[in-house]
Amino acid sequence: MSYIPNTDEDRCRMLKRIGVEGIDDLFRPIPQNLRLKKPLNLPQALPEIDLMREIEGLAGKNRSDLTIFAGGGIYDHFIPAAIDTIISRPEFVTAYTPYQAEVSQGTLQVIYEFQSHICRLTGMDVANASMYDGATAAAEAVSLALAKTHRAKVIISETVSPFFREVIKTYLSGRRVEIVLIPHSKGITDLERLRHTIDQNTACVVMAQPNFFGLIEDVETASDIAHKDTGLFIEAIDPVAVALLKTPADCGADIAIGEGQPLGIPLSFGGPLLGFFAVKKDLVRQMPGRLVARTVDEVGNPGFVLTLQTREQHIRREKATSNICTNQALCATSAAVYLSLMGRKGFRQVALLSMEKAHRTAEKLFERSNLKPYFEGSFIREFVVRTPVPAATVIDRLIEHKSILPGIDLGRFYKGMENALLVALTEKRTDEEIEALNKSLREF
Amino acid sequence: MNIPAGLKYTKEHEWIKVEGTTALVGITDYAQGELGDIVFVELPKVGTAVKTMQPFGTIEAVKAVSDLNAPVSGKVIEINSALESDPTIINRDTYGEGWMIKIEMSDPAELETLLSSERYEKLLK
Numbered sequence: 001m002s003y004i005p006n007t008d009e010d011r012c013r014m015l016k017r018i019g020v021e022g023i024d025d026l027f028r029p030i031p032q033n034l035r036l037k038k039p040l041n042l043p044q045a046l047p048e049i050d051l052m053r054e055i056e057g058l059a060g061k062n063r064s065d066l067t068i069f070a071g072g073g074i075y076d077h078f079i080p081a082a083i084d085t086i087i088s089r090p091e092f093v094t095a096y097t098p099y100q101a102e103v104s105q106g107t108l109q110v111i112y113e114f115q116s117h118i119c120r121l122t123g124m125d126v127a128n129a130s131m132y133d134g135a136t137a138a139a140e141a142v143s144l145a146l147a148k149t150h151r152a153k154v155i156i157s158e159t160v161s162p163f164f165r166e167v168i169k170t171y172l173s174g175r176r177v178e179i180v181l182i183p184h185s186k187g188i189t190d191l192e193r194l195r196h197t198i199d200q201n202t203a204c205v206v207m208a209q210p211n212f213f214g215l216i217e218d219v220e221t222a223s224d225i226a227h228k229d230t231g232l233f234i235e236a237i238d239p240v241a242v243a244l245l246k247t248p249a250d251c252g253a254d255i256a257i258g259e260g261q262p263l264g265i266p267l268s269f270g271g272p273l274l275g276f277f278a279v280k281k282d283l284v285r286q287m288p289g290r291l292v293a294r295t296v297d298e299v300g301n302p303g304f305v306l307t308l309q310t311r312e313q314h315i316r317r318e319k320a321t322s323n324i325c326t327n328q329a330l331c332a333t334s335a336a337v338y339l340s341l342m343g344r345k346g347f348r349q350v351a352l353l354s355m356e357k358a359h360r361t362a363e364k365l366f367e368r369s370n371l372k373p374y375f376e377g378s379f380i381r382e383f384v385v386r387t388p389v390p391a392a393t394v395i396d397r398l399i400e401h402k403s404i405l406p407g408i409d410l411g412r413f414y415k416g417m418e419n420a421l422l423v424a425l426t427e428k429r430t431d432e433e434i435e436a437l438n439k440s441l442r443e444f
Numbered sequence: 445m446n447i448p449a450g451l452k453y454t455k456e457h458e459w460i461k462v463e464g465t466t467a468l469v470g471i472t473d474y475a476q477g478e479l480g481d482i483v484f485v486e487l488p489k490v491g492t493a494v495k496t497m498q499p500f501g502t503i504e505a506v507k508a509v510s511d512l513n514a515p516v517s518g519k520v521i522e523i524n525s526a527l528e529s530d531p532t533i534i535n536r537d538t539y540g541e542g543w544m545i546k547i548e549m550s551d552p553a554e555l556e557t558l559l560s561s562e563r564y565e566k567l568l569k
Contacts, residue, residue: 310506
């Protein structure tokens, strides 16, 4: 089957009409020495039946049988079947925010509800229609701070997700911005160091709550320090853990961002994920992304529209703070449906169960064993285990022999932490699964 | 079209009113009319240095956004913070209550390069 919608004859006619001999003539402005003169290195075309076999073979390599204790921003929460049913409605199946309010009231309303949920979760005044993922949301938050303050220094705690930090670095490359990393002391951001690093050229301080090690940070003090020289405070949160903590708004954050995958979106390598982004009202003009608002029409009926579009690049051009003019509409819809289904009580219950199971697991693991807690701080649903052999070895062996993914090897991200295993719990993990992890880890 | 004599103008539709070594800056009646309902003005902080014909802020209408250009170089010594809560003042009284910034001029000779009311009126024709 050909995926090219026009025929040889069509193309011939089109070329003749614009007065060129062949397709190659269209590329004439590109100098010869820049052109690729050999065919692309691609395999031969396959018949559909063989293609299916090949793709199914690749899909078969997925280990969907694993019991997952890995987190680090992406968590294995239960996803009610209703979500898939609702988001599979053709009206919702899109990755985009609609421009034309007249024919898109349903989608706009869902996004508005998503924004409202995020405002409730974070305590902030305004949330946008979502971003690609938590990491790009973090980078956009930093860009906002740079644009708002006209300063050139960004301070990030080392306990912020290494993925977030990597994407921030990528976004800022070539922008003459200095990124300063604040080290951690026993798993917690060194606030004394932060106090001494901050200056009048600091655009923002980025912290995570809980941090990448699962530990609770003193974000209120950090936010006070950040504000001392009128910089902005950016708080990256785990949306589930935050159900049990003070909101970013209560802690003084100017921008709250995070990864929305735990809100009803499945685990999959490479995404899609869901970034959420919320600000205090005075930053709304610099906020990236789309924004849905509720309004009334001429005769007073309520309706939904895209609003404050002058922030965006199709109007503000090169002066826009961001080039993001889209959102993750389908994933945002999942999150909106998830939070509506769970409700205030149900959602809190998910967080409480995850925390209770994490603490029970830690207790079990550390009871008369050669496993030790890596850090002493308080945690919600994720903690670091000091393993007697490198964590990478533990992970490989448990996947291979026990069908358990026991956690994340922190040696991948932090020098000298090769024996640190980051273990996360969700409400989904059963007593049997926890016991299986406990037994398997004790074999080292 | 209101183009008061006694003020100086830029080709980008800003006006400037000189008072000794300082000057008030705003946008012209023509500019506010073209923009329509103004919804937001972003002004610099007091103390910011501005340069002749370089942007000092932005102004937003419902579906358009424009740079605000400094007619002369100098330092911003006052901003009209009333515009923050009600930017439509500019639509109602652009040459009066709708002023935006007050500049301490560093090179008053730059005023010579600006347009008189007559020349600005010609520009609009």
